[in-house]
Amino acid sequence: MDPPGWLDDFVAHVAARHCVARACSFITEMGRLLQDELSNSPQALLERSRRPGRSMGTFARTLEDFFTLQGLALPTDQAERLAAGRRKRRVDAAPESLRPAVAAFDASRMRAQDRARRAGTRPRSNLTLEAALATMRDLAVFLTDQRGKGDWALVDVHDIEAFLATLPKARKRRLTVLRQFFGFARSQRVILVDPTRGLTAKEGSGYRGRTLTLDQQRHLFRRWTCKNDGAHPHEALLGMLALLHGASSSEVRMLQVTDINPAARTVRLGKRPHPVPLDPASWAVLQRCLAHRAAWSTQNPHVMVTKGTKGGRSPASTAYLSHVLDDCGYPPRMVRGTRLVDLVNTMDPKLVAAAFGMDPQATLIYLADHIDPTRLPAQHQKRN
Template sequence: MCSACWQKHPGRPFIRGEHLRDQLSDPPTWLGDFVAHVAARHCVARACGFVTGLGRLLKDEHSNSPQALLERSRRPGRSMGSFARALEDFFTLHGLALPTDQAERLAAGRRGRRLEAVPEPLRQAVAAFDSSRMRAQERARRAGTRPRSNHTLETALATMRDLARFLVNERDKRDWALVDVHDIEAFLAILPRGRKRRLTVLRQFFRFAQSQKMVLVDPTRQLVAKEANGFRGRTLALDQQRELFRRWTTDEHVHPHEAVVGMLALLHGASSSEVRMLQINDIDQQAQTVRLGKRPHPVPLDPASWTVLQRCLAHREAWRTDNPHALVTKGTKAGRSPASTAYLSHVLDDCGFPPRMIRSTRLVDLVNTMDPKLVAAAFGMDPQAALIYLADSIDPTREVVLPSDRR
């Protein structure tokens, strides 16, 4: 066998695994299963590299328990490396080790970068505010309640970073005790559409600062959001909806992921998160239904949506993956994690419309033609969330004419 053929031979990882077993005085019982795991999910060269990397860890003087091996395999930095991810997938799948805290490490790094961007005179108070929210998140996790997500904490820090920069650069104030209501109003006027969201964060911070005696007066106490609690987003016109429907059902050059995300949003009001977390077990081939997110009942699919979903599943079969999710990408085919949030946010870029705009079009239509409570029950939403999409106009074709009006 020539070198080129040997490099592509599918038995290379297993031969290397046997050589490794012979070199170890006490080989782990799961070694053969790991070799088979990586050989089925990766190319020959990468699978052999993983076996070689595992051999280096097993031959050192440290513990060879699965959890210890997993921790030592991680690379420093923002990515723990493909070898560590392969070990994590194998150990967690077989119940040999707990998942790593890589997500928490990345979140801590993002929060740290936001804190470093806060001007030095105002940084200590913001850091104390972040520490208190992190403790509250940990208490909520232990109590089994709903803790703040890492994204919420990072967004709050970004708002405080922007406010601190504004106070130092525009107002020449380097102490939180000097901040007054006029400073807050000027800061909120920079992004009028984000006033309500930013004001919520500022109220939380100044309540914390007042409790810690950092400020004497809360400058946000008398401020109001001045924002109507209603839907103000953009929606698609009828001809635009028809154009998208034809694109996703007739154009064979459209990527299957774009088609399935778009069709489920256009006809069934599915969010990107619901499609992202959709698994093969959630699809009923006999009844032609799918389970989306927290919806209480399976969602029956129309023939067009079902055809698009089958095309997506056929694309998934070409990857030859064990990933349980319906949407499998090049980066997730070897593991079991869902597609990234960033991938879903750009999957509809070619059609020219964002997923939220397409989903909002469907929700606005359903809420204004049906009972909002029924829509909320069907979608697993809070009734107040569905009422946001209720327009304040009356359809003249559905207006009830009273007898007194006829006279």
């Protein structure tokens, strides 16, 4: 049988991205797949190259990058498979007597997600679906262990209040999930009365996250702008873009080299409608990160390239970004929240929303519940 026309390109692809030993192993594995009696179409080869389990394997990821880059095959559903496994583990962790309703609730939300994708609207993310199942798992375990109830029809408002009291700070988020579940359960005749009816979140809508003091901000600025402080280029980039430009971890994670305009010294972040001009300190940190990327000799288009992504084209993982700032002691959300609180309270929230590509309502939560006396009119200050 003649070799496929794309084989030479595949050999060049792996040779340019991997060491000699790994490239040889990939070529050998490809030869084994081509010599079996099954289909040799790119999509079939990609499916057969996948390993069972949580990781599809380095060879399968490399093959996926090559085939999708050449337009020969569609990406695999590995992310969906992993998400399905996480959801199944949460459902299975619920007590057996309460598990069927939780499984039916999960199936209903998956159908809704599929409909939203087909309709072109915004479907719930896998993270949202998994967090909801985790809440239902915790509630089912609580009802069985703490309240002695193994039937959803026996749940009353006192059980819900007791469960919400176990994590007061998560009351609003948990109550939202419980309302969705019991609304679904009532529509399926699992229960007759919704125990969440009449319950309120009992919390303000203002910003409750922690923010950095001025001294902490100065310390972090020196840490990320001084090369001698030993901060990793990825830490410095994420930190500076969050501290000075309010960038989220997702925006930095998806930032590509083509999003950078060296002449204007601007970058495109996420869904922001306009390029973001960088100050000299932020631009210097970005150059350090690009130099770090150049040392990998990679063709990955993203600015943040890790050991696991240097051979492909995918961005760094969300888990990696969540731990990039561990060495400085402050989470990315806290650093970004500090900037947004300052901008929203010194500018028009609608202007901030327009600049950041956010929903106007999203910026209102960052409004403080007090007024700076120095910003009051002079006549009003005299009256007080």
